Amino acid sequence: MTTSPNPPAPGQGAPGAPDAAHAQALEDLRYIRRTMEGAASFTALSGWGVVAIGVTAFPAAYLAEHAMTHRGWMLIWLVEALIGVAIGVGTTVRKARAAREPLFGRPGRRFALTFATPMAAGAILTIALYYGGMVGILPGMWLLLYGTAFATAGAFSVPTVPVMGLCFMVMGTAALAAPSSAWLGNVFMAAGFGALHVVFGALIARKHGG
Amino acid sequence: MAKPGTARTAPPSSHAPELDRLIHERLRLGIVSALAVNEALSFADLKKLLNTSDGNLSVHARKLEEAQYIACTKTFEGRLPRTEYRLTAAGRRALERYLEHMEALIRATREA
Numbered sequence: 397m398t399t400s401p402n403p404p405a406p407g408q409g410a411p412g413a414p415d416a417a418h419a420q421a422l423e424d425l426r427y428i429r430r431t432m433e434g435a436a437s438f439t440a441l442s443g444w445g446v447v448a449i450g451v452t453a454f455p456a457a458y459l460a461e462h463a464m465t466h467r468g469w470m471l472i473w474l475v476e477a478l479i480g481v482a483i484g485v486g487t488t489v490r491k492a493r494a495a496r497e498p499l500f501g502r503p504g505r506r507f508a509l510t511f512a513t514p515m516a517a518g519a520i521l522t523i524a525l526y527y528g529g530m531v532g533i534l535p536g537m538w539l540l541l542y543g544t545a546f547a548t549a550g551a552f553s554v555p556t557v558p559v560m561g562l563c564f565m566v567m568g569t570a571a572l573a574a575p576s577s578a579w580l581g582n583v584f585m586a587a588g589f590g591a592l593h594v595v596f597g598a599l600i601a602r603k604h605g606g
Numbered sequence: 607m608a609k610p611g612t613a614r615t616a617p618p619s620s621h622a623p624e625l626d627r628l629i630h631e632r633l634r635l636g637i638v639s640a641l642a643v644n645e646a647l648s649f650a651d652l653k654k655l656l657n658t659s660d661g662n663l664s665v666h667a668r669k670l671e672e673a674q675y676i677a678c679t680k681t682f683e684g685r686l687p688r689t690e691y692r693l694t695a696a697g698r699r700a701l702e703r704y705l706e707h708m709e710a711l712i713r714a715t716r717e718a
Contacts, residue, residue, distance in 0.1 A: 418715035421708040427632070428639045428705070435640035435647070435655050494645075605645035 433503055440504055441553060443601025445487025449480040450593025457586035461579065466531045469578070473538075473585070480589070491606055503552045511549035514541045533572065535581040539588045540568030554604055560596035564588055626704050628673050633658060633666045638701050641676060641693035649689040667691060675700055 456476035463469035492499040500508075518541035525533050543564025550558030571584035629635050636656045641647055647655070653663050670676045675697030679690045693701075 415715065417711055421711040424635065425705070425708050425712075428635065428701075431636045431639040431656070432643045435643050 440488055440492055440499065440507065441557060441600060441604075442484075442487035442491040442606060443597045443599070443604060444606060445483055445491070446593050446597030446600060448483050448487065448597075450590050450595075450597055452476060452479055452483070453590035453593065454586055457582045457590060460585070461582045466526075470526060470531070470534075473534075476589075494606075507549045507552045510552065511545045514545040514548065517541060518545075532576040532578070532581065535584050535588075536568050536571035536574075538568070539564050539571055539584065542589075543568055554600070556596060556600050556603065560592065563592055563596070567592065625707060626700055628669065628675065629700055629704055631666065633662060634670055635704070637663075637667060637670060637691070638675060638693065638697055641691060642698060642701055646690045646692045649691070652691065670697070673700075 453476060456472055460469050460472045463472055489499060492504075518538060521537055521541070522534065525531065525537065543561045543566075546561030547558045547565060548561070550561050567584060567588040571581065571588075574580050574584070629638050633656060637652060640652060640655050649663065649667075652667070653660065656663065667676065667678070671678050673696075674694055677692045677694050679692075681688050681690070
């Protein structure tokens with residue numbers, strides 16, 4: 397309403413050239429879409445959400461340390477994973493809505509699919525290793541594959557995301573190389589799912605609008 | 607929504623009179639589109655995103671700023687000045703109108 401009445405644009409959409417105007421309009425829409433997708437890929441993930449996930453990992457690590465059985469230990473981390481997913485999805489949806497950004501545009505879909513693949517591998521390995529009695533490997537494997545998910549899906553996001561993925565992978569590798577002990581496993585879990593999330597979440601929030 | 611009193615004598619397929627020339631220009635359309643999906647973008651972000659030069663970007667950003675389609679804040683990050691742009695409500699409306707306009711154009715040729 398503050399704009400002054402615009403005079404007809406000379407040469408643009410001139411009468412008698414509907415084909416040219418049509419082609420121009422289509423090309424304009426494509427350009428807008430490309431620009432939005434290129435610019436939007438970095439907002440989807442909520443930095444504060446990632447911080448929140450990190451914060452919940454510390455009490456989980458504390459509880460896990462006091463678990464009496466492998467089964468109890470596993471359950472604590474599975475519940476923590478579910479809480480993490482809920483926070484992650486919830487805050488991402490909220491951030492996308494606030495930015496009026498479609499969550500499942502092309503970058504969003506690509507991110508989700510690429511992220512889900514290593515996570516599915518992780519779920520299968522979790523079952524196999526648990527029933528194979530190799531619970532000690534789980535923290536390292538989880539960190540490694542979770543990191544892989546972010547490192548690969550991060551290609552469709554801001555550089556901070558794949559860097560976070562790489563840090564998780566390094567943490568996972570260290571956990572796998574470390575002497576097998578339940579205590580160390582929980583320490584690595586807290587350092588990875590707790591500290592790394594908090595640090596990178598804060599970075600994302602500061603640099604990419606929340 | 608106030609439609610300027612342009613003559614209705616033009617053929618229905620021509621929507622040119624309504625066209626917002628301010629964001630019709632390619633780079634300005636790019637700036638507005640990029641800001642529509644981000645709370646704020648720095649001058650450097652926009653430059654990289656739209657693949658343009660300093661001079662070009664600042665000229666067109668200023669035009670949009672003058673029309674109050676975008677708002678600009680200058681801060682200091684250490685000693686380096688940092689320019690940040692945001693889309694205003696008027697800018698968002700202008701983009702929505704522009705999109706509707708393009709849709710109408712496409713619909714018009716389809717029906718013709």
